[in-house]
Amino acid sequence: xxxxxxxxxxxxxxxxxxxxxxxxxxxxxxxxxxxxxxxxxxxxxxxxxxxxxxxxxxxxxxxxxxxxxxxxxxxxxxxxxxxxxxxxxxxxxxxxxxxxxxxxxx
Amino acid sequence: xxxxxxxxxxxxxxxxxxxxxxxxxxxxxxxxxxxxxxxxxxxxxxxxxxxxxxxxxxxxxxxxxxxxxxxxxxxxxxxxxxxxxxxxxxxxxxxxxxxxxxxxxxxxxxxxxxxxxxxxxxxxxxxxxxxxxxxxxxxxxxxxxxxxxxxxxxxxxxxxxxxxxxxxxxxxxxxxxxxxxx
Numbered sequence: 517x518x519x520x521x522x523x524x525x526x527x528x529x530x531x532x533x534x535x536x537x538x539x540x541x542x543x544x545x546x547x548x549x550x551x552x553x554x555x556x557x558x559x560x561x562x563x564x565x566x567x568x569x570x571x572x573x574x575x576x577x578x579x580x581x582x583x584x585x586x587x588x589x590x591x592x593x594x595x596x597x598x599x600x601x602x603x604x605x606x607x608x609x610x611x612x613x614x615x616x617x618x619x620x621x622x
Numbered sequence: 623x624x625x626x627x628x629x630x631x632x633x634x635x636x637x638x639x640x641x642x643x644x645x646x647x648x649x650x651x652x653x654x655x656x657x658x659x660x661x662x663x664x665x666x667x668x669x670x671x672x673x674x675x676x677x678x679x680x681x682x683x684x685x686x687x688x689x690x691x692x693x694x695x696x697x698x699x700x701x702x703x704x705x706x707x708x709x710x711x712x713x714x715x716x717x718x719x720x721x722x723x724x725x726x727x728x729x730x731x732x733x734x735x736x737x738x739x740x741x742x743x744x745x746x747x748x749x750x751x752x753x754x755x756x757x758x759x760x761x762x763x764x765x766x767x768x769x770x771x772x773x774x775x776x777x778x779x780x781x782x783x784x785x786x787x788x789x790x791x792x793x794x795x796x797x798x799x800x801x802x803x804x
Contacts, residue, residue, distance in 0.1 A: 555679035555758035587762050589679065591698045591769030594762065612679055617763040618751040620737045 548607040552578060555589075555614035563611075565602055572597040578613065585616045679758035680707075683765075692757050698768040701728070705764070706745060707757045715754040717764055718745040731778065732771040 552561040552574065561578060571586040575597070578584075587594040588604055589612045595604055605611055675682075685694025685705070692707040696719060704720035719725065721744050729735040738746040754760040 551674070553676075553679070555762060556756040558675070558677040558679070558681070560674055560676050587766070589762055589765075590683075591765045593766050593770065612758070612762060614679070614759040614762050615755045616752075617754050617759045619734055619748055619763055619767055620751055 548602060548605065548609075550601075550605050550607070550609050550611055552611045552613055555587075555612040565605075567602050568600060569602045570597065571595045571599050571601055574601055574611065575613070580613055583615065584613045587612045587614060678756075680761050683761060685757070685761070696761070696765055696768055698765055698772055701768070701772065703768065705761075707760060709757065713755065715757050715760050717748040717750070717754065717757075717760040719748060719764065720744060721746045728768070728771045728775045732767070732774060734767055735771075 547564050547566050550563050550565060552563050553559070554561075563574065563577070565574070572581065574586055575581040575584055585594045586599075586601060589610065592604075594614075594616070595601065601611065680692055680694065683694060683697065685692050685707075690709045690711075692709070694705055695702040696705045701724065703722070703725055706718040706720075708716050708718075710716075718741065719738065721740065725746075729738065737749045739749060741747045748760070748764055750760070750763075754763075
């Protein structure tokens with residue numbers, strides 16, 4: 517009985533609520549506008565990223581997946597492909613797209 | 623007595639000849655104008671579009687190029703280390719950093735300090751696992767290593783200080799009672 521109530525009444529309500537929340541997020545301007553710079557050339561791309569955007573998403577959107585990495589630059593660690601870019605960069609900030617370099621090894 | 627009534631009866635005055643009552647208009651006394659609070663007026667002008675510089679990262683960080691060599695500082699927090707990069711005709715890049723006490727102090731305990739090799743004229747060669755394809759990528763990586771070393775060094779100092787503090791003898795009422803009972 518309880519399961520039936522959840523399936524029939526609550527689930528559609530939750531979906532609607534989530535949709536409303538998504539709309540609110542969009543209206544409140546939670547999206548961040550960032551500039552992605554190709555570190556090698558300085559070429560600029562304007563990106564608009566939402567919460568939870570990963571480096572993989574950014575690189576895939578720019579067609580650089582597998583060949584480049586994302587960094588905030590200025591001494592910050594390079595971000596791995598699963599890292600949350602949204603948290604790493606401020607609204608209006610810059611992301612650097614560079615070729616991977618690993619110091620060390622043989 | 624020529625009252626006003628008698629005068630009117632004897633000498634009736636034509637309506638046209640009647641003089642309209644004079645309304646005197648005197649200038650008002652000077653009234654000091656109270657200054658109104660000034661309104662904020664936005665002086666609009668044409669928007670000044672500032673073009674974003676589309677320059678490579680190495681240039682943004684204050685490096686300059688002379689032929690196939692690049693010179694500039696590695697800047698991390700409040701530290702700055704002289705740096706150099708050379709680009710071979712094949713496109714491979716080698717990164718160098720000026721050796722010095724400040725660098726040794728922060729890098730000495732870092733696991734990648736062994737990847738910095740001594741070269742002539744006081745430069746240290748930064749050995750990379752693979753080819754460095756461009757100066758900007760090398761610069762980003764070396765800056766990240768230096769920043770990491772700086773943070774580690776700072777935290778270790780802080781931990782050492784905290785440890786030293788914890789080792790100091792503690793006297794409290796509880797410990798005093800404990801000693802008596804013990």
